[in-house]
Amino acid sequence: MQSRMHPKYYLSQEIFDREQIKIFRKVWLFAGLTSLVAENNAFITRKIAGIPVVIQNFKGEIKAFENICLHRSAPLQQGFCGRRALVCPYHAWSYDATGAVKNIPDCEAIYRFSADEKQSLKLREFALKQVGSMLFINLSTEPMAFEEQFKPEFVALMESAAQSFDTEVMVTTWHGKFNWKLVYENLRDFNHVKFLHAKSLAAIADFPFEAPIQADLALTPLEDISIPGLRKAMRPFSYGGPEGKIDAVRPVPWLNMVERWGTEDAYFNWLAYPNLHIACGNGGYSFTIEHHIPIAPGQTDIEIYFITAKKKQPYAASYQVLLSNMHYSKTILTEDIDMLEQVQSALHIDAPIPTQGAYESTNRQIERWYTELMETEHEI
Amino acid sequence: MQSRMRPEYYLSQEIFEREQAKIFRKTWLFAGLKALIPDHGNTMVRMLAGFPVTISNHYGVFQAHHGQEAQAIQAVGQLLFVNLAPDPMPIHDHFSPSFFSSLESCSTAWGSEVLHTVWHAKFNWKLIFENLRDMNHVRFLHGGNFANYLDMTIPVPEELAEEAAQPLDDTSAQSLRAAIRRFNWGGATPVLIPHRRKVPWHAMVQPWGGEDRYYDWLAYPNLHIASGNAGHSFTLECYTPVSPGRTDVELFWIMARKTQDFDFSSQALLANMHGSKQIVGEDIAMLEAVQNVLHSRAPMPHQGAYEAQNRLIERCYATLMDTESEF
Amino acid sequence: MKSRWVVGTGDYLDLAYHAWTQASATEDVQKITVPQGADYEFDLSIFDTLHPELGDVFIAVDDRFGNFKRMELFRVALERGFTLSSFVSANADVASEAKIGKNVFIGPQAIIGHHCKIEYNSVVHAGAQIGANSHLRASVWIEPGVQIGSRVEIGTHAIIRTGAIVRSGIKVGKGAELGWPQLYSADIADKTVYDTRYDEPILVYGS
Numbered sequence: 001m002q003s004r005m006h007p008k009y010y011l012s013q014e015i016f017d018r019e020q021i022k023i024f025r026k027v028w029l030f031a032g033l034t035s036l037v038a039e040n041n042a043f044i045t046r047k048i049a050g051i052p053v054v055i056q057n058f059k060g061e062i063k064a065f066e067n068i069c070l071h072r073s074a075p076l077q078q079g080f081c082g083r084r085a086l087v088c089p090y091h092a093w094s095y096d097a098t099g100a101v102k103n104i105p106d107c108e109a110i111y112r113f114s115a116d117e118k119q120s121l122k123l124r125e126f127a128l129k130q131v132g133s134m135l136f137i138n139l140s141t142e143p144m145a146f147e148e149q150f151k152p153e154f155v156a157l158m159e160s161a162a163q164s165f166d167t168e169v170m171v172t173t174w175h176g177k178f179n180w181k182l183v184y185e186n187l188r189d190f191n192h193v194k195f196l197h198a199k200s201l202a203a204i205a206d207f208p209f210e211a212p213i214q215a216d217l218a219l220t221p222l223e224d225i226s227i228p229g230l231r232k233a234m235r236p237f238s239y240g241g242p243e244g245k246i247d248a249v250r251p252v253p254w255l256n257m258v259e260r261w262g263t264e265d266a267y268f269n270w271l272a273y274p275n276l277h278i279a280c281g282n283g284g285y286s287f288t289i290e291h292h293i294p295i296a297p298g299q300t301d302i303e304i305y306f307i308t309a310k311k312k313q314p315y316a317a318s319y320q321v322l323l324s325n326m327h328y329s330k331t332i333l334t335e336d337i338d339m340l341e342q343v344q345s346a347l348h349i350d351a352p353i354p355t356q357g358a359y360e361s362t363n364r365q366i367e368r369w370y371t372e373l374m375e376t377e378h379e380i
Numbered sequence: 381m382q383s384r385m386r387p388e389y390y391l392s393q394e395i396f397e398r399e400q401a402k403i404f405r406k407t408w409l410f411a412g413l414k415a416l417i418p419d420h421g422n423t424m425v426r427m428l429a430g431f432p433v434t435i436s437n438h439y440g441v442f443q444a445h446h447g448q449e450a451q452a453i454q455a456v457g458q459l460l461f462v463n464l465a466p467d468p469m470p471i472h473d474h475f476s477p478s479f480f481s482s483l484e485s486c487s488t489a490w491g492s493e494v495l496h497t498v499w500h501a502k503f504n505w506k507l508i509f510e511n512l513r514d515m516n517h518v519r520f521l522h523g524g525n526f527a528n529y530l531d532m533t534i535p536v537p538e539e540l541a542e543e544a545a546q547p548l549d550d551t552s553a554q555s556l557r558a559a560i561r562r563f564n565w566g567g568a569t570p571v572l573i574p575h576r577r578k579v580p581w582h583a584m585v586q587p588w589g590g591e592d593r594y595y596d597w598l599a600y601p602n603l604h605i606a607s608g609n610a611g612h613s614f615t616l617e618c619y620t621p622v623s624p625g626r627t628d629v630e631l632f633w634i635m636a637r638k639t640q641d642f643d644f645s646s647q648a649l650l651a652n653m654h655g656s657k658q659i660v661g662e663d664i665a666m667l668e669a670v671q672n673v674l675h676s677r678a679p680m681p682h683q684g685a686y687e688a689q690n691r692l693i694e695r696c697y698a699t700l701m702d703t704e705s706e707f
Numbered sequence: 708m709k710s711r712w713v714v715g716t717g718d719y720l721d722l723a724y725h726a727w728t729q730a731s732a733t734e735d736v737q738k739i740t741v742p743q744g745a746d747y748e749f750d751l752s753i754f755d756t757l758h759p760e761l762g763d764v765f766i767a768v769d770d771r772f773g774n775f776k777r778m779e780l781f782r783v784a785l786e787r788g789f790t791l792s793s794f795v796s797a798n799a800d801v802a803s804e805a806k807i808g809k810n811v812f813i814g815p816q817a818i819i820g821h822h823c824k825i826e827y828n829s830v831v832h833a834g835a836q837i838g839a840n841s842h843l844r845a846s847v848w849i850e851p852g853v854q855i856g857s858r859v860e861i862g863t864h865a866i867i868r869t870g871a872i873v874r875s876g877i878k879v880g881k882g883a884e885l886g887w888p889q890l891y892s893a894d895i896a897d898k899t900v901y902d903t904r905y906d907e908p909i910l911v912y913g914s
Contacts, residue, residue, distance in 0.1 A: 035913045052673035068673050070682050072510070072517075073387075074666060075673045081912060090666055092520045104684075110516060110534050111684025112541070117381075121682060172909040252746045319882055319898045319911045320773040326909065327902075334904075 001217065003354040004367040007347050010179040015374060016297045022373050023274055024049035024139070026380050027234075028149050030276040030291050031055060031137035033305065034130060035167040036081045037062055044081040048293075051139055053126060056086050058097035064137050065099050066124040080171075099123035131155060132162020134289075144380070148231045150238050150272065157240060158270050161280065164261035165287065170306040170322040176337050178344035180275060180294040181370075183302075186336055187269075187277055188362050190243075196339055200332045205244040205267045205281065211358035218364040222372050230380045233369050237362075240270030240278070249282045254321040258309040260284045273366070281329075285309055286322075288329055298344055302337070381545060383681040384694040387674050390504040395701060396624045402700050403601055404429035404464075406707040407560065408474045410603035410618050411435055411444065411462040413632065414455065415492045427620055427628075429464055456480060457487030458634075459603075469707060473557040475564055475599070482567040483597060486605075489588040490614065495633040495649040501664050503671035505601070505621040506697075508629070511663055512604055513689050521662055535570065536686045544691035551705040559696040560707070563689075566597025566605070573610055581648045585636040587611040600693070612636055613652050617660070625671055629664065710762025711736045714753070714780060716743060716769075719830075723767035723812060726794060734762070741780065747772070751783055759788040766791070766810050766828070770848040773882055774828075774864045778846050781810055781828045791827075808845070820857065838875060862897065882911075 009015055032044045032055060043056040045067055054067035054077045065086075067075045074090040087094040096102040101121040107113055113121075127143040129136045136146065146155070176183075186192065190207035222233060244267025249255065261284035268280040277290040289305040306326045311318060356364060372378060389395055411426050412435055423436040434445045435453070444451040444462045452468040454461045461471065472480065501508075511517065515534050548559070571594035588611035589595055595614075597605040604617045616632040633649040683691055699705055711734040713724040724738040739757075742750045757764060764784045768777035784791055793811035795801055801819040808827030813819065817831050820839030829847040831837065838857035843849070847861050850869040855861070859873050862881030870888025873879065880897035887901040898911035 038913075047673075050675045051677075052675075066679070068678055070679055071684075072514075072670065073674060073678060073681050074670050078669055080910075090521060090670075091517055105520075106516075106534075107684075110536050110686040112536070113682075113684065117682075124679065167913040168911065169913055170909060170911050172905055173907040175906045250745065253748065314914060317772065317775040318914075320775055322911065323900060323909065324772070327904075330904065 001219070001356050001358075001364070003356050003364070004371045005181075005354060007349050007351045007353075009370075009374065010181065010344065010347050011297050011349060013297055016294065018374055019294070020049045022379060024294070025051070026138075026140050026144070027274060028129060028136045028138045028143070028146055029274075030272065030289070031064070031128070031135045032081075033165070033169060033289075033307075034062070034133045034135060035165070035169060037135075038167070039083060041085050042081070042083045043077045043086070045075070045077050045079065048137065049139055053137065053139075054086070055128070055135065055137070058086075061097055062128060062130070062135070063097055063099070064126040064128045065095070066126070068123075069093055070101070070121050070123065071104075095123055099125050132159045133165045133167075134158075134162045144231055148228075149234065151235050154238050154240055154270070154272075158272070158278070161261050161268070161270075161278070161284070161287065164259065164284070164309045165307045166258065166310045168307070168311070168318055168322070170319065170326055172304050172326070174302040174304070174333075174337065175295075176292075176300045176302050176341065177298055178300055178337075178340040179297055180292050180300040182340045182343055183277075183292050183300065183336075184271065184274070184366075185363050186340060187271055188366075189360060191359060192339075196335050197332055200335060205246045207244045207267070209359055212361045216361040216365070217358060218361065218368040222368055225372060225376070225378045227379060230369065230372070230378060233365075234273060234380065237273035237366050237369070238271060240272075241268065242266030243269045244281075246281065246283065249285065254308070254318075255285055257313070257315060257318070257321075258285060258311050261309045279329075286325055288326075290333075302333075304333075381683050381691070383683050383691070384698045385506075385681060387676055387678045387680075389697075389701065390506065390671065390674050391624050391676060393624060396621065398701055399621070400429050402706060403697075404621070406463075406465050406469070407601060408454065408461040408463045408468075408471055408599075409601070410599060410616075411453070411460045413494060413616075413634075414442065414458050414460060415490070415494050415634070416496075417442075418492065426462075428462055431464065433462060433464070435460060435462070457484040458490050459483060459487050469557060474560060476561050479561075479564045479566055479597075479599075483599070483605075486567075486588045486595070486597075486607075486611075486614070489586065489611075489636050490634045491585070491637045491645070493635065493645055493649070495631075495646060495653055497631050497653070499629040499631070499664065500622075501627045501629050501668060502625055503627055503664075503667040504624055505619045505627040507667040507670055508604075508619055508627065508663070509598070509600070509693075510690050511667060512598060513693075514687060516684075516686060517666075521666055522659055533570065534686050537688045538685070540688035540692060541685040544688045544695060548695050548699050551699050551703060553705075553707055556696060556699070556705060556707050559692070560600055563600040563693050563696075564598060566599075567595060569594045569596055573608070576610055579648070581635075581642065581645065582609070582612045584638055584640050584642050585612055586639050587636050588614075608656070609652075613649065615652070615656055629660070631660075708733070708735050710734065710757075712739050712757055712762060712764045713737065713767050714739045714741060714757075714764050714784070715767035715777070716740055717771075719769040720767040723765060723794065726796060726812075726814070727765060730794070730797060741768075743776075747776075749776075749780065754783060754787055757787075757789075759790070763792055764789040765794060765812075767812070770830075770866050773884075774846040774848055774866070777830075778828060778864075781846075785809075796833075802839075814851070826863075844881070 036044050037057045040059050043054055046053050052067040055064045069076055069088040071093050074088050076086055076088050092105050094102040099122050127138040129146045190209040193207050194202045242264055246267050265283040270278040275292040279288045286308040291303040293301040295301055306322050409428050416424055417437040420439050423434055425432050425434050431446050436443050442453055444453040452463040454471045573592045576592055592610045595607040602619050607614045613635045618630040620628040633653050711727050713727050728736045766780045791809040793807050795813045796815040798815035799813045799817040802821040805819045805823040807825050810828045811825050812830045814833035816834045818836045822840045823837050825843045826845040828845050829843050831849045832851040834851050835849045835853045837855045840857055841859040843861045844863040846864050848866045852869050853867045854872045856875030858876045861879045864882045865879050866884040868886045871885040872890045874892040878894045880895050882898040883895045884900040886903055900909035
């Protein structure tokens with residue numbers, strides 16, 4: 001079958017901008033970990049779909065605001081994360097937990113704002129949702145319900161795992177030279193594992209997959225293109241669970257130092273559409289969160305968080321455990337990244353449209369939905 | 381008050397090109413110093429409004445050419461200004477007589493040694509001017525150093541605040557020229573330098589101005605001059621817009637003319653430059669952070685009464701960008 | 708004749724063994740490899756055959772697991788009563804009043820400036836330069852040719868790789884790894900890893 005994915009979806013700036021507005025500014029997106037904003041005044045900053053965001057802890061309450069001071073447009077907080085009151089470093093305007101201006105130094109003497117004007121100064125706030133120790137954000141002014149985007153069983157399993165996350169987290173970012181969609185097409189395709197990862201992942205895990213029935217192949221156009229219909233259609237795009245079979249986990253000392261999540265010796269995967277992947281390759285001892293941030297049609301930042309299950313007690317070498325696990329998973333991820341960068345570099349506007357097999361039905365479902373959004377005025 | 385400055389003024393390539401055409405190819409631009417081409421036959425090439433312009437010294441007469449075409453050039457003391465318009469406005473339409481003579485007086489007092497470097501900043505050129513006209517940021521952003529030795533109070537120009545709130549009714553070229561004349565100011569500021577650090581070379585030059593005061597000049601749209609040591613040495617900052625999000629910040633350091641010869645003056649200027657690098661570095665880092673978070677749907681800035689001068693300039697700027705009015 | 712047991716694993720064990728052999732004519736230098744199991748744990752049974760009254764131990768395990776593996780054997784040897792004398796190459800230039808801790812290795816052509824302090828179990832490889840008044844805490848690993856300025860503080864378990872230059876006055880956090888060949892001119896937070904295979908530093912938050 002021919003795919004619906006025209007090369008322009010991976011190359012065009014116009015399509016990229018449309019994705020940012022029609023998908024990324026509408027849906028719930030991964031925004032960070034609560035362990036990074038655990039204390040009063042702790043914050044993280046991000047740029048999501050072009051909008052700078054600060055997520056800040058106000059005496060236990062976690063809020064998300066546009067990270068732009070209303071005075072001279074300076075970012076209120078800088079750096080990936082830190083601990084500092086929500087005060088602009090430029091002219092020291094401060095803001096409270098509702099996003100309202102709390103104090104402007106010498107307001108009477110030099111600004112002369114009326115009471116009304118001062119009261120009207122309020123930061124744009126964004127909806128946040130906590131799932132275990134993960135935070136999700138929605139940039140829309142009228143955010144859809146979290147449950148509209150994700151199935152309850154998906155959320156429940158992910159939440160259960162995310163409740164077991166330790167508070168020590170290792171973070172890095174890679175700059176991938178490919179379109180963000182290629183990653184997810186790849187992640188939904190277990191067939192590549194035995195070829196691309198023949199010596200790495202395939203040696204330790206086995207991912208069974210099958211070709212579904214004809215009805216799942218998304219051969220016909222989407223029927224319900226109303227807003228609720230398109231939201232409903234995207235719900236199955238996020239799924240997760242024990243997808244891979246693994247050999248018994250090799251006993252290394254650190255496994256005894258953590259409270260394992262669950263008991264199943266399996267390779268767990270979660271894919272949260274559009275840009276979050278969580279993997280747990282050792283049956284609940286540690287987790288990799290991969291957050292893919294679209295930067296440009298041919299550029300995607302891959303933000304990696306590495307976490308073990310909760311430690312039973314702190315120990316000095318725990319960060320070295322994270323580091324060796326990260327180095328290991330890097331070897332597999334690099335195989336994917338190299339391949340996807342090759343794909344991107346060979347793409348051109350007249351490149352042949354991909355041909356898909358029956359086993360690629362999930363990708364086909366997503367592509368049908370995606371092209372509907374890109375090619376029409378329909379919205380989610 | 382809500383500012384008139386929409387995010388697109390700092391982000392759009394189209395606006396950038398309109399600025400180049402309607403501001404930078406119409407006004408008098410700082411184009412270098414005589415000291416850089418002191419002898420007959422010396423030349424330098426300056427990027428002005430996107431064009432390479434050759435400035436040359438022809439038996440002491442300074443000339444400007446873009447290709448074969450001669451451009452209007454005007455020396456003001458040591459300073460050279462070029463106007464790229466086919467029918468350039470008289471320089472006194474752009475610089476008031478008092479501003480002109482203040483520039484002339486101070487730059488005539490300068491020596492001939494010039495220290496020069498360029499920083500490549502990632503922000504829109506207008507942000508730096510908005511920052512320079514805002515004394516309120518100093519105590520917060522530069523709290524660590526600058527604010528400690530300068531004694532700054534923030535003036536609130538009451539009458540301007542009222543005026544800036546009104547729309548610009550008269551948008552004739554005459555009125556717009558009158559408007560930008562007011563954007564250029566300079567000389568003695570109300571800021572005193574009560575604790576100027578005395579260094580030996582200060583006694584070996586003839587300081588300009590004669591007071592322990594902070595001196596500074598702003599020549600819209602591309603020049604800032606300051607002396608933070610009461611006229612013993614001067615920093616010139618020339619801002620060259622490269623793209624909506626890029627500005628070259630060119631720095632020149634010059635001493636007041638020497639009263640006796642000494643051979644370490646370039647090291648004294650270098651020490652000055654390193655000292656100011658920290659402060660200008662703080663400004664640049666902040667403005668790059670501002671540029672970095674700007675996006676087309678970002679909130680409009682809110683200004684206080686003390687920012688009336690910026691509001692006046694923005695009124696004129698928005699008129700130029702959004703209408704067919706010209707200088 | 709007293710024994711000098713050079714105990715550890717890998718290339719660094721070889722290097723330390725040869726260094727001790729060349730340096731001490733009055734000792735019987737022996738190389739003892741400690742095997743690591745599939746779970747990376749050491750087989751410590753070899754220590755049962757070594758006695759402090761018959762000689763001294765030098766632990767030679769490289770930077771694996773952030774120097775924690777060398778630390779593990781160091782602790783075992785200390786508990787068993789060994790002195791764990793440091794090794795300073797005769798060709799190193801070490802300021803006379805510099806303080807050097809137990810089980811430290813200082814390779815040939817290394818330069819240690821005046822008033823430096825190098826704490827126990829640290830390794831300064833050949834040709835590394837440590838500026839005056841610098842302080843290396845315990846279990847640090849400095850690769851050949853690294854240049855470290857004056858007044859630099861290096862936290863425990865840090866790793867500085869060949870090609871790194873650390874500017875004077877900088878603090879390098881504990882557990883940091885400076886693996887990108889470049890000038891480091893700002894303080895480095897604890898556990899920050901600059902690994903050449905990565906696009907950005909690896910950072911650790913929380914505990």
